Amino acid sequence: MPFVARHRAILLAYLGMIGLLLLTSLFSPGFLALAHLRSMSVLAAFIGIVALGQTFVILGGGIDLSVPWVLNSSAVLLTLISNGQDGPLGWAMPLILACGGAIGAINGLGIALFGVPPIIMTLAVNVILQGGILVYTGGAPTAGAPPLIQYLAVGRIGEFPVVLIIWAVLAGAASLALSKTAFGRHLYAVGTSPTVAAYSGVPTAQTTVLAYVTCGLTAALAGMLLTGYSGQAYLGMGDPYLFTSIAAVAIGGASVLGGSGHYIGTIAGAFVLTILTGLLPALNLSNGALLIVYGVVILVTVSLASEAFPELGRALRRLAVRRPGRPRNMAEAIKTPAGNREDMP
Amino acid sequence: MDLIQATAVHKRFGGITALNGADFVARSGEVHALLGENGAGKSTFIQILAGAIRADAGSILLKGKPFAPASPSQAQAAGVSAVFQELSLVPDLTVAQNIWFRREPLSALRTVRPKALRQDTQALLDRYHFPRLAADLEVRRLTLAERQVVEIAKALARSPAALILDEATSALAPRETEWLLTLSRDLAQAGMLVVFISHRLAEVRRVADRITVFRNGATVAVHDTREVTDDELIAEMLGRRLDRLYPERVATATQKLALKVRGLSAGHRLAGVDLDLAEGEVLGIAGLQGHGQRELFQSLFGVTRARGRVELWGKAVALRGPRQTLGGEFGLALVPEDRRNQGLLLSKSLRENLTLSVIPRFARFGIIDAAREKALVEEMVQFLRIRASSPEQLAGTLSGGNQQKVIFGKMLLTQSRILLLYDPTRGVDVGTKGEIFQLMRDLAAKGYAILFYSSDLLELVHVADRVAVMRNGRIAAILAGDRVTEHHILRAAMFESAAA
Numbered sequence: 001m002p003f004v005a006r007h008r009a010i011l012l013a014y015l016g017m018i019g020l021l022l023l024t025s026l027f028s029p030g031f032l033a034l035a036h037l038r039s040m041s042v043l044a045a046f047i048g049i050v051a052l053g054q055t056f057v058i059l060g061g062g063i064d065l066s067v068p069w070v071l072n073s074s075a076v077l078l079t080l081i082s083n084g085q086d087g088p089l090g091w092a093m094p095l096i097l098a099c100g101g102a103i104g105a106i107n108g109l110g111i112a113l114f115g116v117p118p119i120i121m122t123l124a125v126n127v128i129l130q131g132g133i134l135v136y137t138g139g140a141p142t143a144g145a146p147p148l149i150q151y152l153a154v155g156r157i158g159e160f161p162v163v164l165i166i167w168a169v170l171a172g173a174a175s176l177a178l179s180k181t182a183f184g185r186h187l188y189a190v191g192t193s194p195t196v197a198a199y200s201g202v203p204t205a206q207t208t209v210l211a212y213v214t215c216g217l218t219a220a221l222a223g224m225l226l227t228g229y230s231g232q233a234y235l236g237m238g239d240p241y242l243f244t245s246i247a248a249v250a251i252g253g254a255s256v257l258g259g260s261g262h263y264i265g266t267i268a269g270a271f272v273l274t275i276l277t278g279l280l281p282a283l284n285l286s287n288g289a290l291l292i293v294y295g296v297v298i299l300v301t302v303s304l305a306s307e308a309f310p311e312l313g314r315a316l317r318r319l320a321v322r323r324p325g326r327p328r329n330m331a332e333a334i335k336t337p338a339g340n341r342e343d344m345p
Numbered sequence: 346m347d348l349i350q351a352t353a354v355h356k357r358f359g360g361i362t363a364l365n366g367a368d369f370v371a372r373s374g375e376v377h378a379l380l381g382e383n384g385a386g387k388s389t390f391i392q393i394l395a396g397a398i399r400a401d402a403g404s405i406l407l408k409g410k411p412f413a414p415a416s417p418s419q420a421q422a423a424g425v426s427a428v429f430q431e432l433s434l435v436p437d438l439t440v441a442q443n444i445w446f447r448r449e450p451l452s453a454l455r456t457v458r459p460k461a462l463r464q465d466t467q468a469l470l471d472r473y474h475f476p477r478l479a480a481d482l483e484v485r486r487l488t489l490a491e492r493q494v495v496e497i498a499k500a501l502a503r504s505p506a507a508l509i510l511d512e513a514t515s516a517l518a519p520r521e522t523e524w525l526l527t528l529s530r531d532l533a534q535a536g537m538l539v540v541f542i543s544h545r546l547a548e549v550r551r552v553a554d555r556i557t558v559f560r561n562g563a564t565v566a567v568h569d570t571r572e573v574t575d576d577e578l579i580a581e582m583l584g585r586r587l588d589r590l591y592p593e594r595v596a597t598a599t600q601k602l603a604l605k606v607r608g609l610s611a612g613h614r615l616a617g618v619d620l621d622l623a624e625g626e627v628l629g630i631a632g633l634q635g636h637g638q639r640e641l642f643q644s645l646f647g648v649t650r651a652r653g654r655v656e657l658w659g660k661a662v663a664l665r666g667p668r669q670t671l672g673g674e675f676g677l678a679l680v681p682e683d684r685r686n687q688g689l690l691l692s693k694s695l696r697e698n699l700t701l702s703v704i705p706r707f708a709r710f711g712i713i714d715a716a717r718e719k720a721l722v723e724e725m726v727q728f729l730r731i732r733a734s735s736p737e738q739l740a741g742t743l744s745g746g747n748q749q750k751v752i753f754g755k756m757l758l759t760q761s762r763i764l765l766l767y768d769p770t771r772g773v774d775v776g777t778k779g780e781i782f783q784l785m786r787d788l789a790a791k792g793y794a795i796l797f798y799s800s801d802l803l804e805l806v807h808v809a810d811r812v813a814v815m816r817n818g819r820i821a822a823i824l825a826g827d828r829v830t831e832h833h834i835l836r837a838a839m840f841e842s843a844a845a
């Protein structure tokens with residue numbers, strides 16, 4: 001079955017990525033140089049890894065706002081346990097991943113079993129973790145990253161960055177899980193309509209929990225790798241990844257309402273974000289101005305790329321014209337996943 | 346003069362031809378029925394009239410002038426209001442807010458005037474003698490039938506010259522249907538054009554002055570209602586004569602009990618139901634709207650919590666939800682009431698919908714065997730004669746009858762041998778209805794046990810072996826043999842004294 005025909009938004013994301021690359025290389029020669037592409041890919045890998053779990057969660061109709069401090073906690077935990085030594089990593093890394101997964105499970109259980117809205121649940125968990133880490137460290141920076149972790153984050157095998165290999169393996173596994181496993185089918189079903197999924201015997205709670213567990217795992221992994229990348233753990237290191245992980249998913253063509261999209265698109269989304277980030281410093285703006293521009297650019301990109309576009313477009317038109325009549329006709333209702341939204345009592 | 350005059354309208358969706366030269370002429374002051382099998386292009390045609398989609402070719406005149414609305418609001422401004430088959434209400438807004446959506450009475454500060462909103466709503470509801478509706482209730486709390494009524498109110502609030510009702514009665518209970526038929530006649534009397542789409546010929550006969558028949562996207566006939574017989578209409582819709590709608594009923598029930606229910610209760614709607622369903626039996630469930638039929642099916646399927654004793658194939662079970670009840674030889678499968686919100690993922694393909702309940706079965710070492718899935722899907726598509734351009738066609742773009750077949754296929758794939766069918770022919774055309782009844786009898790003959798609710802008593806009379814009549818959340822009577830008649834069912838449904 002033609003993957004591309006069914007995922008036009010994903011194709012668009014890739015076209016956008018290539019266009020952006022070419023455009024940038026016009027302005028800054030040397031942009032397409034191997035060394036530069038390589039360092040950019042490494043940055044994209046960090047976004048891509050965090051966005052992997054976020055993709056699962058969003059496809060399932062949720063959102064995970066606890067990513068920043070799951071990431072940060074795992075970084076802090078890693079430096080605390082290892083104290084800069086490789087020795088304890090053998091048990092420390094699995095332990096930290098397990099912690100990330102456990103946090104994800106808590107998120108998922110709260111949402112699937114107790115009906116807490118995803119935004120509230122994950123935001124609360126994020127704040128709790130942040131508080132916990134602040135209390136624990138007293139705000140002081142911790143020890144440095146062990147050499148092995150640094151190798152994973154910045155090392156190379158031949159010409160190839162290790163972290164890229166890790167990302168590629170994860171991307172393959174994620175794509176397989178989405179396209180070829182029962183879990184993937186169930187996830188799309190839950191994201192499209194929880195009621196239909198439940199009536200069809202889909203294990204909805206289990207599926208939701210698994211998506212959040214994945215998100216906890218990838219955030220924890222990214223936390224460790226980022227510690228290696230910057231040589232240390234510091235407070236606030238996860239903060240940028242909230243926005244970027246969600247934006248990568250949206251730019252990658254997934255519906256922010258759940259039910260449609262793919263990790264393959266998110267990969268392009270991660271690259272688009274990285275290229276944009278690399279582009280902006282060339283504008284010679286102050287840090288604050290840079291953030292503003294960054295925010296606006298992402299907003300525009302997401303609106304253009306994601307399926308949120310028709311809705312945003314409609315919202316804008318609605319503001320502009322007072323009485324355009326029915327907002328959603330049948331044809332639209334069929335086309336957008338919103339046509340299958342929950343509205344039964 | 347003719348109000349609407351459409352000639353040679355064409356519309357394609359990708360590779361699917363929905364309209365292939367449809368003609369339609371209707372005048373003010375008449376009720377004009379549009380008939381045709383599922384997929385004949387009726388909804389597509391009225392969506393073009395109502396501005397929801399554009400025609401590829403053809404001409405449409407409204408009051409003699411070219412008419413090509415680019416949006417529903419343009420069509421409404423020109424006097425054409427439609428109630429679409431897919432409801433379009435905003436669940437979180439109240440009935441009144443939905444009816445006047447974006448046309449609310451405004452104050453000088455452009456805020457909504459709640460009192461005026463309520464008054465306008467009440468005036469509208471009174472004027473057309475609407476069934477009781479609480480204007481302040483949120484739409485999410487309404488039943489399917491009530492939502493349909495709100496849609497009709499919304500369309501009428503625009504004071505149209507032409508009101509189009511696309512299978513509006515399919516979601517209505519008998520009493521509301523009665524109201525709508527009367528209302529349609531009154532509106533026509535007052536000079537409005539009412540375009541009426543329904544699969545129920547009896548309704549059409551009572552309400553319509555004229556009938557246009559579509560087949561495969563083209564107009565095949567136009568009649569004065571009084572001058573055509575049902576058989577002629579059916580033959581025109583199908584393109585062939587339908588020998589018989591109802592299959593021969595051969596008693597296939599065995600002594601073996603498939604389902605035994607004792608004292609099943611849930612909330613105040615289900616007050617202790619006792620039932621026995623045998624292998625090979627079709628047991629009809631009847632009753633006036635709201636006497637516990639829905640709750641019975643939902644409790645058995647496990648989506649509503651209930652108390653009581655349930656045995657499947659002689660083994661006591663706790664009904665803990667579709668996850669436990671669905672599938673396997675000893676399970677239950679359900680065709681739910683609301684196809685679009687409970688039965689199908691509209692934005693996913695026919696294939697994904699068909700296999701959703703059983704997808705883990707296709708996995709080998711966790712990976713889905715796509716070839717096996719495809720083979721089984723194709724087999725099921727052929728077996729049920731599902732009409733689709735390919736297994737990849739989105740379920741939401743299938744016609745109603747084919748959507749229902751997909752749900753049947755999904756249920757059959759689970760291999761459950763106890764089937765719960767809740768009004769499975771609602772909004773399904775005669776041809777497909779016949780196929781569904783035949784399928785039910787065939788399955789019964791193979792040893793399936795079927796619990797069958799229908800809002801159409803005739804279906805129960807002709808297809809079920811026995812009929813259990815519900816009243817006030819209990820089984821009021823169980824009718825068998827020659828007591829399975831409309832008369833007996835209605836008596837049992839309405840009067841205490843008729844208990845068998």
Ligand SMILES: Nc1ncnc2c1ncn2[C@@H]1O[C@H](COP(=O)(O)OP(=O)(O)O)[C@@H](O)[C@H]1O
Nearest residue numbers: 358361363383384385386387388389742743744
């Ligand atoms: N948005 C769409 N995309 C693809 N096919 C469609 C779409 N809408 C309708 N169709 C197809 O067009 C045909 C006519 O459908 P429809 O007008 O809904 O029939 P009816 O209302 O008479 O049952 C059907 O074969 C249906 O599958």
Ligand SMILES: [Mg+2]
Nearest residue numbers: 387388430745
């Ligand atoms: Mg239709």
